[in-house]
Amino acid sequence: MTTIALFGAGGKMGYRLSTNFRGSPYTIRHVEISEAGKERLKTGLGIDTLGVDEALAGADVVILAVPDTHIGKVAAGIESKLAPGTMVIVLDAAxxxxxxxxxxxxxxxxVTHPCHPPIFNDETDMAAKKDFFGGVKAKQHFVSALMQGPEEDYAxxxxxxxxxxAPVMRSHRVTVEQMALxxxxxxETVCxxxxxxxKEALxxxxxxxxxxxAALDFL
Structure with a gap:
């Protein structure tokens, strides 16, 4: 069974992942440094966290569910503990x-990133209609890139x-450069x-x- 070390497990993104990985075929080791995040995991999902060394020992995959500005620092801090062949998953191309x-x-x-749920969709459940970010109730597409590593690792x-x-619809393969575009x-820049x-026209x-x-309904 594949073992995944999930960093930032109790944060904004990490908590979503911790929720989605419940019942998955993976063994998840949750890593969270903040007390608030640890409490959120324990209270909301009944999950206990592990220390960095314990989580990384023998891990096949490491997911960095941390803010973009912290990814470089976190990755540098654990690099020496990663065995050759380990997959590092990042949730943004920046x-x-x-x-x-x-x-x-x-x-x-x-590297993988959601497209977020379509504005115009066929969701009938109100909770799904209000899941604007995705990863909870609303279906969404996503993009992924194999930045480096053997081709079979993409699958x-x-x-x-x-x-x-999850829940997902189409999966698109792109390059990291294309994801940044x-x-x-x-x-963000254009749309x-x-x-x-x-809004100004309205x-x-x-x-x-x-x-x-009337203007809103017409728009």
């Missing part, structure tokens, strides 16, 4: 693209990613800016006398 992962050719680096990483982002390039323009037609709810 740190890998910027070269913040250790220079270890004997490790597999797998291994993709299976894990399907649980991370998608986020922040396409989704978020267009949303600002849409305010303008309301200022010209159109009922606000």
């Amino acid at each position: 740190a890998p693209f910027a070269g913040h992962l250790p220079k270890r050719s004997d490790l597999t680096y797998f 291994k990483g993709e299976k894990i990613a399907q649980i991370i982002w 998608l986020e922040p390039g396409l989704s 978020a800016s267009l949303l600002v323009v849409m 305010d303008e037609v309301v200022a010209r006398g159109v009922d606000r709810q």
Whole structure:
């Protein structure tokens, strides 16, 4: 059975992963440094955490569910404890693209990111309709990249990613560079800016006398 060390297990992303991995075919070792995160795991999921050394001993996969700005520091701190062939999974392209992962050719680096649930969807459950981020109730697509490592490791990483982002629909394979183009390039820099323009246009037609709810419904 594949053993996964989940770093940041009690944080914003880590708690979602800890929840989704329950009942999975993987052995999960939860690592969390904050007392609040440890308490959240214990109270919410009945999960006890492990120390770094205990979690990494014999681990096949390490997931860094930590803030993007901490990935480089965390990865550097555990590098010497990772056996050759270990897969390191990162949940955003920023740190890998910027070269913040250790220079270890004997490790597999797998990067994956959700597309987030579609705005226009066929969800009928209200909880799913309100799951705007995904990974809880709403179905979503996701992208993944095998940054380095043997080709057969892509399928291994993709299976894990399907649980991370569950419930899922389509899985897309991209490169790390392409993932960086998608986020922040396409989704945040371009699309978020267009949303600002849409809001300004809405305010303008309301200022010209159109009922606000009518404008929202039309938009």
